Every structure is written in C-alpha cells, then in structure tokens.
Amino acid sequence: xxxxxxxxxxxxxxLNLNAQNKYKASNEILNIIEHTKLKLTPNFQKEEMExxxxxxxxxxxxxxxxxxxxxxxxxxxxxxSNDGRMLKYEYKNDSLTIQLLNNYTKDQxxxxxxxxxxxxxxxxxxxxxxxTDAKGLYFIxxxxxxxxxxxxxxxxxxxxxxxxxxxxxxxxxxKSTQEIYLTVPKKxxxxxxxxxxxxxxxxxxxxxxxWKQTQKHAPYLFFIAAGEFALIKDSWKGKEVxxxxxxxxxxxxxEIFGLTPEMITFxxxxxxxxxxxxxxxxxxxxxxxxxxxxxxxAVIHAENANQKHGQLVDENIWEDVIAHELAHHWFGDLVTTxxxxxxxxxxxxxxxxxxxxxxxxxxxxxxxxxxEEEIKGYIAQKDNYSKNLVRFNHNKPLDxxxxxxxxxxxxxxxxxxxxxxxxxxxxxLEKYLKDNQYGTGEVxxxxxxxxxxxxxxxxWFFNQWYYGNGHPKLExxxxxxxxxxxxxxxxxxxxxxxxFPVKVEIFEGKTSKTHTIWVNKNELNTFKIETQxxxxxxxxxxxxxxxxxxxxxxxxxQYIFQYKNAKRYLARKFALIGIAEEQEKNxxxxxILQLALSDKYFGIRILALELLNxxxxxxLDQTILKIAELALKDEKTLVxxxxxxxxxxxxxxxxxxxxxxxxxxxxxxGVLGKSLEGLYKIDKEKANLAIKEINLKDIEGDLLNSISKxxxxxxxESKISTVSKVAGDYLLNSFKNPETAKxxxxxxxxxxxxxxxxxxxxxxxxxxxxxxxYNKFSENVKKIANSAIDDAIKLKESAYSVKxxxxxxxxxxxxxxxxxxxxxxx
Numbered sequence: 001x002x003x004x005x006x007x008x009x010x011x012x013x014x015l016n017l018n019a020q021n022k023y024k025a026s027n028e029i030l031n032i033i034e035h036t037k038l039k040l041t042p043n044f045q046k047e048e049m050e051x052x053x054x055x056x057x058x059x060x061x062x063x064x065x066x067x068x069x070x071x072x073x074x075x076x077x078x079x080x081s082n083d084g085r086m087l088k089y090e091y092k093n094d095s096l097t098i099q100l101l102n103n104y105t106k107d108q109x110x111x112x113x114x115x116x117x118x119x120x121x122x123x124x125x126x127x128x129x130x131x132t133d134a135k136g137l138y139f140i141x142x143x144x145x146x147x148x149x150x151x152x153x154x155x156x157x158x159x160x161x162x163x164x165x166x167x168x169x170x171x172x173x174x175k176s177t178q179e180i181y182l183t184v185p186k187k188x189x190x191x192x193x194x195x196x197x198x199x200x201x202x203x204x205x206x207x208x209x210x211w212k213q214t215q216k217h218a219p220y221l222f223f224i225a226a227g228e229f230a231l232i233k234d235s236w237k238g239k240e241v242x243x244x245x246x247x248x249x250x251x252x253x254x255e256i257f258g259l260t261p262e263m264i265t266f267x268x269x270x271x272x273x274x275x276x277x278x279x280x281x282x283x284x285x286x287x288x289x290x291x292x293x294x295x296x297x298a299v300i301h302a303e304n305a306n307q308k309h310g311q312l313v314d315e316n317i318w319e320d321v322i323a324h325e326l327a328h329h330w331f332g333d334l335v336t337t338x339x340x341x342x343x344x345x346x347x348x349x350x351x352x353x354x355x356x357x358x359x360x361x362x363x364x365x366x367x368x369x370x371x372e373e374e375i376k377g378y379i380a381q382k383d384n385y386s387k388n389l390v391r392f393n394h395n396k397p398l399d400x401x402x403x404x405x406x407x408x409x410x411x412x413x414x415x416x417x418x419x420x421x422x423x424x425x426x427x428x429l430e431k432y433l434k435d436n437q438y439g440t441g442e443v444x445x446x447x448x449x450x451x452x453x454x455x456x457x458x459x460w461f462f463n464q465w466y467y468g469n470g471h472p473k474l475e476x477x478x479x480x481x482x483x484x485x486x487x488x489x490x491x492x493x494x495x496x497x498x499x500f501p502v503k504v505e506i507f508e509g510k511t512s513k514t515h516t517i518w519v520n521k522n523e524l525n526t527f528k529i530e531t532q533x534x535x536x537x538x539x540x541x542x543x544x545x546x547x548x549x550x551x552x553x554x555x556x557x558q559y560i561f562q563y564k565n566a567k568r569y570l571a572r573k574f575a576l577i578g579i580a581e582e583q584e585k586n587x588x589x590x591x592i593l594q595l596a597l598s599d600k601y602f603g604i605r606i607l608a609l610e611l612l613n614x615x616x617x618x619x620l621d622q623t624i625l626k627i628a629e630l631a632l633k634d635e636k637t638l639v640x641x642x643x644x645x646x647x648x649x650x651x652x653x654x655x656x657x658x659x660x661x662x663x664x665x666x667x668x669x670g671v672l673g674k675s676l677e678g679l680y681k682i683d684k685e686k687a688n689l690a691i692k693e694i695n696l697k698d699i700e701g702d703l704l705n706s707i708s709k710x711x712x713x714x715x716x717e718s719k720i721s722t723v724s725k726v727a728g729d730y731l732l733n734s735f736k737n738p739e740t741a742k743x744x745x746x747x748x749x750x751x752x753x754x755x756x757x758x759x760x761x762x763x764x765x766x767x768x769x770x771x772x773x774y775n776k777f778s779e780n781v782k783k784i785a786n787s788a789i790d791d792a793i794k795l796k797e798s799a800y801s802v803k804x805x806x807x808x809x810x811x812x813x814x815x816x817x818x819x820x821x822x823x824x825x826x
Contacts, residue, residue: 001130001158001401002291002324002350023392026339027171029060031067033219034109037179038166040224042153044142049118053167058109065103067112070163070170071096072136073122082111096167118165128398131156132776133289136164140227140286148762150246152227153184154285154300156293157220159340159397168219172337173440175216182224183208189229191244193222193296195278213296215277216438218336223295225283236261236275244283245306255312256305257282259319259361263326266360267353271330272430276437280329282322292321294328294350301325310669311701314637320354320370327353335433338440340397344389344466345441347401348409349429355414365569365601368544371414372570375547378407379471389466390443411547412465416450418545419461419501424454443467464498472498472519472548478538485535487527489519493549497521505542506535507565514542537561544570556582560592572596572604580611583619590619597626602636609642614649624650631659637668641702644674654682664690669699673706680710688714696722709743712750723747724759728766731784732774748788752795752815755803760811764792764818771822782822789819 037054057067072094079087079098088099096114104110120135127133133156140152155165163170180192186207190196194213201207211224230250234241234257241260243253260280268274277297288302305318316322331349351374359367378384380403387404389412394400417425428450436445447462473493479486485506491497499521505514508531519525537558540550554562556579563575576596582589596608609627614620631643644663647656656678663675680687691707696719699707708726711719730744751759771785792815800808 001293001328001347002321002406022395024339024341024394025392026341027169027173029171029173030062030064031057031169032060033057033169033174033176035177035179036166036168036219036222039181039183040165041183042139042226044139044151044153047121047139047142049137049165051114051116051118051166053114053116054111055114055167056109056111059104059106061106063103063105065100066097067100067110068095068097068169069114069167070094070160071114071116071167072125072161072164073119074164074167075117075119076114077117078113078115080113082113087112094163114167116167120164123161123164125161127289127776128396128401129777130401131158131161131290131398132773134161134398136161138287138289146765147758148765149286150227152225152286154225154227154283154288155223156289156300157222157295158293159220159401162219162222165224166222168222170219172218172220172339174219175336175438175440176219177216178213178222180211180222180224181208182211182226184226187228188226189231189244191223191225191229191281191283191298193217193298195240213278215296217296217333221294221296221333221336223293223298223300225285225298225300227285229283232257234258234261236264236280239275239277240279240281242279242281244281246284249284249306249308252306252308252312255309256307256316256318257322260322260326262361263323263357266357267327267330270356270360270426271433272426273330273334273433273437275329276334277329280326282325292325294325294332296329296333299325308669308698308700310667310672310699310703313666313668314641314670314702320358323354323357324350327356330433334438335436335441336439338442339392340400341392341394342390342442343400343405344409345443345446347405348389348413351406351410352413355410363601365603368569369601369603371411371544372573374407375411378403378411379549384408385470388469408471408547415465415500415545415547416458416461418503418543420450420454420456424456425450428453460499464496468496470496472500472546474548474550476540476550476552478552480535480538482534483531485529485531485538487517487529487538487540489525489527489540491519491523491525492551497523500546502540502546503542504529505539505566506531507537507539507561508533508535510565512539512565537565539566539571542568542571544568554578556586556589560588563592563596569601569603572599572601573607576604576607576611583611583613584616590622594623594626597623597630602634602639605630605634605636605639606642609639609646614646620650628656628659631656632662637666637671640666641668641670641674644671644678648674648678648681653678657682669701669703673703676703676710677706680713684714705740705744708747712743712747715750720751720756720759721762724751724756724762727751727759728763728770731767731770731788734784749791749795752792753799755799755805755808755811757807757811760792760796761814764789764815767792768818768821785822786819789815789822793819 033055035056039052040049042049076091079089081087081101090097098112100110118137120137123135125134137155141149144151160170182190183206184190186205190209192211194211197210197212199207199209229244230247232243232253243257245253264275279297282299284301284303284305286303292301327350332346337343337346355367355371358370384404389404389409391400431453432446432449443466447458451458472491475490475492477488501516501518503514503516505512515529517527559575559578563572566572579589593608593612596604599605612619627643627646631640631647634640660675660678663671666672676687705726708723711723727744727747730741730748733741748763751763767785767788774781796812796815800812
C-alpha cells in the first residue's frame with residue numbers, strides 16, 4: 001500500500017499516535033482457512049451486499065470443534081455444515097464463533113456455509129493516516145445522484161477491513177485460495193483477484209462474473225471492484241496485464257500504466273524470481289481512501305493516477321506508485337508479513353523498489369532525488385524517532401503504516417545493500433523469497449537469508465536499525481594537513497549511539513580516492529587518513545547511503561569545488577544550496593549557479609533557477625538569455641515551465657513574446673499554461689484566441705490552473721464552469737502553493753457571489769471532499785473548511801438578497817447543508 005498524500009499530510013498533521021501501546025503478539029493460528037468461495041450481490045440502493053460464503057478450513061495443530069471468524073457489522077442469516085445441517089453459532093463484537101458437529105484433528109478439513117448481509121455503513125472502526133477509513137466495502141454515488149461522479153463499488157482490506165464484506169480469519173498469517181461470483185448490473189465491468197473464468201447474463205438485467213484465484217494469498221489482499229470502466233489490454237510473457245480506467249481516460253491508460261510489462265521484467269530479474277501470479281491488473285477508482293493497494297493481481301489506484309497526455313509529457317506523477325504496488329507482489333503478496341509488527345518486510349521493500357526502478361530506468365540522480373524525498377518525509381516528524389522499525393508495541397495495526405515502516409525502512413535497505421554489495425544483497429532477497437514463497441516472513445528470516453548468502457553476521461545491523469529506533473545526527477569536522485586529513489565525526493543525537501561503515505571520498509586535485517571508515521558507538525570518532533598531497537575536499541558519505549542528519553561546515557571555495565567534481569546528485573545539490581547566500585558578494589558563486597543551469601540532471605537545473613537571485617538586476621541581466629533558452633528548448637518540459645514562470649515575472653516581458661508563442665505549440669500542459677499566461681500579459685486578444693482553440697473539457701493540472709487564472713482576470717462568465725474545477729482547491733493550495741491559492745480563492749468568491757447553480761455545487765462539494773480527506777490529520781482542517789463555507793454563505797446570501805431566484809435559494813441551501821455535513825462529522 002502507498003499513501004499518496006504523505007507529503008501533504010506533513011503540512012497538516014499533528015498526529016497523536018502515542019496512545020497506550022501494548023505488546024501485540026502475532027495472531028495465534030488455531031484454524032487455517034484453505035479455500036474461500038463467495039457469492040456476492042451488491043445492493044446499491046441500500047449500500048449493502050448480500051453474501052454467501054463457503055469456507056474450507058482445518059485445525060492448525062490442536063484438535064478443535066469450533067472456529068472463530070472475523071465478521072464486522074454483518075447480519076448473519078444462516079450457518080450450516082457442508083451436508084446442510086444447521087450449526088450453532090455466537091455472533092458478538094464482530095466475531096462469529098461456530099460450533100462444529102465433530103472434533104477435527106490436524107490437517108482434517110471441515111466445510112461451513114454462511115449466509116450474511118454486509119453493512120459497511122454500520123462499521124464503527126476509524127481509519128488512520130495511511131488508510132483514512134475502515135469500512136472495507138465502498139459504494140460510490142450508488143444511487144447515481146451526482147452528475148460529476150460515476151457509480152462504482154470497490155473494497156479496501158488492509159489491514160483488517162475485508163472482514164466487513166466476507167467472514168474470514170482477518171490476519172496476515174492466514175493464506176487461502178479463493179473463488180468469487182460477483183453479480184452486478186450488466187453495464188458494469190468487474191475486477192477481482194486471479195482470472196475471469198466466466199460471465200453469465202441473468203434475466204434481471206444483471207450479470208454474474210466468476211473470478212478464481214488458484215494461488216494462496218492473505219485475506220487482506222482479497223478484492224472486488226465494479227463500475228463502468230474501459231478495459232485496456234496489455235501482456236507480459238503471455239500473461240494478461242490489464243488497465244481499468246474511466247472512459248474519459250481510455251486514450252491515456254497505456255501512457256499512465258504502459259511501463260508495467262517492463263517493470264515486471266525488471267523486478268523479476270532483480271529479485272531472482274519471475275512474477276508468480278496468473279495476471280496483473282490495475283484499476284483507478286473514485287474517492288479511494290488511500291493512495292494505492294497491492295491486492296493480489298488486482299491493484300487499486302486513487303484517482304490521482306488519472307492523467308492526460310499533456311500532464312504525462314511533463315512527468316508521470318504516479319510512476320513511483322505503480323512500481324511500489326508491483327513490487328509488493330513479491331514482498332507482501334508472495335511473502336507476507338507474519339504480523340503487522342513486521343510490516344517492514346512488506347512496505348520497506350515496496351518503498352525501496354521505487355528507488356530501484358528509478359535507478360534502472362532513469363539513472364542514479366533521479367533515484368537519489370527520490371531517496372532524499374523519502375528521508376525528508378521521515379525526518380520531518382520528530383515523533384518517528386522514538387519508534388522501532390519492527391514494532392510489537394503498537395496500539396492498532398494502522399499505527400505502523402507510517403514514515404518509519406515506509407520511508408525509514410526503505411533507506412535502511414539502501415544501507416544494507418551498500419554494506420553487503422549488490423550480488424550478496426539481491427541473492428539474499430532471492431533466498432528469502434524462495435524459502436518463504438506463498439507463506440509469511442518476518443525480519444529474522446530476512447536476516448538469516450542474507451547471512452546465509454553473505455556469510456556475514458548481521459545481528460549488529462538488525463539490532464540497531466530494525467529493533468532499535470532513531471538515527472544518527474552527525475557533525476563532521478575536517479582538518480586538512482599537508483599529507484593527511486583529520487576527520488572528526490560527532491554523534492549528537494544522544495542515545496542510542498550507532499555503529500556503521502561510511503565511505504569518504506578525498507579529492508586531491510581532480511583525482512579522488514574513496515575510503516571506508518567505521519563509526520563506532522562513541523560520541524566522538526576520529527580518523528587520520530594519509531594523502532599524497534594536501535587535499536581539496538573531503539566528501540563524507542560519498543555514495544549517499546547513510547540514513548543520518550549530517551551537519552558540515554564547508555567554505556564557499558570547497559562547495560564550488562564540490563559542485564564541479566562530485567558525481568552524485570546530493571553532493572551537487574548541497575553544494576549549490578551551500579553557496580547560494582553568497583551570490584550577492586561573490587561573482588564566482590553566480591557563475592557556478594549559472595553553470596548548474598546546464599547540469600545533466602533536470603532537478604539540478606530547476607534548483608539553480610530557484611536559487612539564483614533574479615531580484616538582483618546584474619544577476620538577472622547576466623542570466624536572462626540562458627533562462628529564455630531553457631524556456632524555449634530544454635529537453636525536460638518541467639525545466640521549460642520553471643523558466644517560463646521566471647520570465648512571467650519580468651517587467652519587459654514583451655521581449656520574450658516569441659518564447660511564449662513557441663510554447664503554445666508544446667504538448668506539455670505546464671509549458672502551454674505558462675506560455676498562455678505570458679502571452680496574456682503581452683497581448684490579451686491573442687491569448688484569448690489561443691484559448692478558444694483549446695478543448696477546455698480535456699485539460700487538467702497546470703494548464704487548467706493557468707487558463708482559469710486568465711478566465712478570472714477576464715471575468716469571462718461563459719467559461720466559469722472551468723473555474724469551478726479549481727476554485728475549491730484553494731484550501732489545499734493554501735498549504736501547498738499559496739500563490740495558486742490566491743487566484744483560486746478569487747474564483748471561489750466569484751462563483752459564490754453569483755447565480756451559478758452547478759458551479760456552486762461543484763465548489764462546495766470540493767470543500768466537503770477536502771474536509772473528509774484531511775480532517776483525520778488535523779483539527780485545523782474542520783476550522784478551515786467551516787471558514788470557507790461561512791464565506792460562501794455570506795456571499796450567496798448577499799447575492800440572494802439582490803436577486804431572489806429559485807436557483808440561488810437552492811445554491812444557498814446546498815451550502816448550508818454542507819455546513820451541517822461538516823459539523824455533524826467527527
């Protein structure tokens with residue numbers, strides 16, 4: 001699973017996960033389910049589902065005459081044995097305990113039948129940071145009341161919510177095969193685990209689809225979805241690889257997901273284990289309660305994955321997520337965490353696989369940039385520092401779905417890879433997968449597999465990184481002698497103190513030599529390293545493997561040397577940041593920042609554009625032609641957009657009209673949007689004519705914002721429906737992008753001040769969605785949403801007092817009802 005909102009949440013969050021924590025043992029296995037067969041008929045009007053379950057199970061070891069299943073918020077109608085005899089049962093506190101007719105011994109199969117009704121609206125359990133709701137089964141616009149939203153059904157099981165829609169032993173250390181018969185309106189397309197075996201047309205305008213999963217997997221990975229989806233077919237080595245999207249996104253599905261077959265090949269080779277499942281499908285659903293989920297062979301993605309060509313030209317913002325969920329099909333689905341305390345054997349590997357894919361596909365700079373984002377996400381929340389990676393003392397399973405299990409865990413794997421080196425590391429992963437395939441795993445098994453392959457004892461590593469907490473906070477001091485370097489490494493974090501190897505690259509002129517030093521569990525570690533002559537620079541953690549907060553004091557000259565000579569992304573980035581404040585008084589610094597505008601990695605080029613002080617006329621005059629060149633023809637459209645953004649702020653903007661006009665030909669929504677904004681400042685009539693050539697129904701993202709900004713400035717009522725698509729986003733952008741939020745708020749006020757029925761509903765619904773999505777992360781969200789609704793009420797009341805139309809009254813009532821929805825929620 002991945003939470004796509006994790007970085008936004010850091011801006012809102014003030015989570016209190018430090019409730020009373022108790023030791024959480026692994027679930028005791030009394031019975032084990034071998035096979036689950038379900039017949040399911042959703043009732044969209046009631047938002048319930050009628051179900052029949054046939055469960056084959058057996059005692060795990062001890063003789064038993066009962067089985068207890070998780071069954072949340074259900075109505076249980078019947079429980080029978082396989083020969084049709086009624087069985088006694090007790091249903092209490094979401095647990096269904098069934099008395100069997102006989103005693104059963106180890107490996108002796110028994111079969112039970114349960115008829116039930118699933119009632120997700122009755123679920124009392126709350127969600128958390130990674131999964132914002134725990135209802136298990138979700139009906140989206142079930143009565144077709146919202147013209148802006150399709151009717152859909154989907155499920156979300158992790159960690160323990162699938163027992164809302166079928167009775168099971170809802171624990172990750174259970175594994176079974178499955179069959180699902182799903183009956184839906186015949187216009188709908190369905191998806192579930194495994195293969196689609198058959199489809200039967202029924203007399204009542206419905207269809208029953210039969211899905212079968214023949215390989216065992218955990219109950220939290222069971223999945224169903226239904227809706228009016230387009231199905232786009234792909235393949236890998238003769239296996240189906242399919243993409244399910246809303247019909248508006250059918251032309252872009254292969255652009256969004258089309259690298260999947262190549263990813264499957266890559267991970268199969270990297271992990272030494274061919275993709276093990278019958279097929280691989282991915283579906284994008286509305287109002288999903290997380291980012292994405294690795295349901296076996298049937299991955300669900302949030303609607304953030306929906307992108308159009310003009311956005312994908314800039315970058316596929318969902319590619320990391322696609323890689324993450326695919327990697328779970330080895331780490332998580334094939335070998336599943338034995339307990340939620342050991343979640344790291346699922347999520348850390350999926351997290352690190354994002355790095356592995358980037359490294360393979362786009363190079364080290366792009367991979368290192370991702371790793372830095374992940375580490376920042378972990379370090380930004382100080383309450384992470386006290387949490388062990390393997391966490392038996394958690395309050396509830398959702399508590400371990402955090403930046404420790406994901407971000408920190410991925411970074412630790414990177415260190416482990418560096419220490420063992422690639423051959424041993426990946427051979428160790430292969431052994432771990434093969435030894436535990438279709439079963440469960442925990443961190444000790446991972447350690448033993450890596451030790452078996454490498455011959456190294458790894459207890460020291462696992463004890464401090466997996467069973468301990470925190471990370472090193474280091475201060476590095478360097479003394480440069482004539483033929484030596486003295487290096488002092490201070491551990492300033494207090495306890496615990498860490499032991500680790502780290503690579504140090506020492507430059508003597510343009511040549512360098514790398515040394516590996518061991519920092520021991522001391523507050524101060526000192527090293528004297530001999531050199532051939534006086535060194536120019538010491539680069540600590542030269543390969544960017546260490547998870548640590550590192551503080552170094554380098555001179556401007558050393559940072560300049562570092563940018564010119566260091567190979568890795570972070571060394572170049574930190575060098576530029578280190579010298580940026582000196583650009584007002586040091587011409588050489590300006591030259592280096594200008595040099596970085598031609599860096600091989602687009603992320604550094606963008607950083608240089610952000611760091612250069614263009615308020616200084618001399619710096620601007622020296623650089624403006626290079627900025628225009630980047631805006632006109634940089635190979636990366638993200639760089640072009642950033643350069644165009646800078647040109648937009650210049651007083652003599654008309655000088656760059658040819659640059660903006662050239663940008664109108666770009667396929668990139670970012671470049672096209674900034675070019676339209678620039679042209680509008682120079683020649684409004686020409687910009688408005690250009691907008692007329694664009695299908696406003698087919699734009700999103702940066703281009704939608706840019707055109708909306710122009711429409712707002714024009715006060716063009718004929719295009720106000722376009723503005724309504726972004727006006728409600730000002731709440732979130734007040735955290736993410738205040739400059740964008742400003743014009744979106746103007747659009748919000750414009751819509752609320754006038755008689756715009758559908759637009760008012762669109763924007764008000766966006767406010768409600770913002771509240772529902774983020775309220776769990778901060779109590780401030782309710783205040784922010786209420787403030788927006790209060791503004792809307794005042795503006796709409798003022799409009800109604802002037803022009804008392806029925807439509808305006810309906811709009812006001814809609815907004816007032818939104819306030820009730822917000823204040824009625826917990």
